[in-house]
Amino acid sequence: MLTTRFLDPIINALDCSPWACSSGRYARHRDRQPVYTPEQRRRRDLSPWTRVQGVLAIAQFAVFLVSLGLVLRFLSTGEGFVAATVSVCVKTFALYAIMVTGAIWEKEVFGRYLFARAFYWEDMFSMLVIALHTAYLGAVLGGIGGAHGQMLLALAAYAAYAINAAQFLLKMRAARREAPSSAASFGSAT
Template sequence: MSTYTPEQMLRRQKSKWMPVQAFLAPVQFVIFFFSLALIIYFIITGNGFWVANISVMVKVFVLWVMAVTGAFWEKDVFGHYAFAKEFWWEDFFSTFVLISHTLYVIGFFLKWEEMTLAYVALVAYLTYCINAYQFVRKYVVNRRKLKSHGYTIAGDIPWVSGS
């Protein structure tokens, strides 16, 4: 697992996309848990599809916003919009996350059965969990490195530290 070079850490802290990513990542995580609960409720009871569907659509929208702004962040930090060697595996698996979530939207517009859509959402959310694990794992490693280079923990979030 690669970590940031000192130059990349500096570019990371200065990227205007870092606050966007730092804000949207936990927001998306909360949406995920809320939506997952609604999907499971629908699968168990057969009720509440429309509320669950709206939650999945919101999740997909936020995911795509994160993907686009993440590409700009990656360009700022690593010089590539996607598949920089330092984030290759995260980007590789993020592709499957985007495909699985987008499949839900396509299925909705093609009028797939509600229960089928619920299971597609569960598969999409499984890919999201695996990918989130990769990012959290890398975050923990890099957080230690940031701290060892003199950044405060608040320095991980540029608008908190004023960087």
């Protein structure tokens, strides 16, 4: 699948965690439970929401990169406030879309909308990411904090997003390493 071919080199480049289990390098460690049971893996592979999540994740990351550039441009030059504001709003709505569809995916795979055991900490940190993005929207709509303050809040939201994205990439890597064969890799039906 395009998603794993695209993400594999990125994940491998980022895999420098000193905590081997967190990066999935020792996923079969005796004290560590697998990300998916065989039945959950089957449901994940058959779910159309798996592909939706992959597409939305890549799209959201692209929007994030463009928006980050616009925010940094505004903070360094004072130009382009409207473009930066629109881009952060687009990024925020992309985040909402991936969160809603991710909750649906989690319900299909794990039987609950959020905070399934396998994604508990990722979901917890996602709440911070959503809170910061929503606070940004509130600041813009309420005219709170001025242009500079709003952009600094956007940067805080983006820093949290980057950490959360890394969490999900590491979880995806751990799940892929646990896969019984390469045919059962992320997004392929078995």
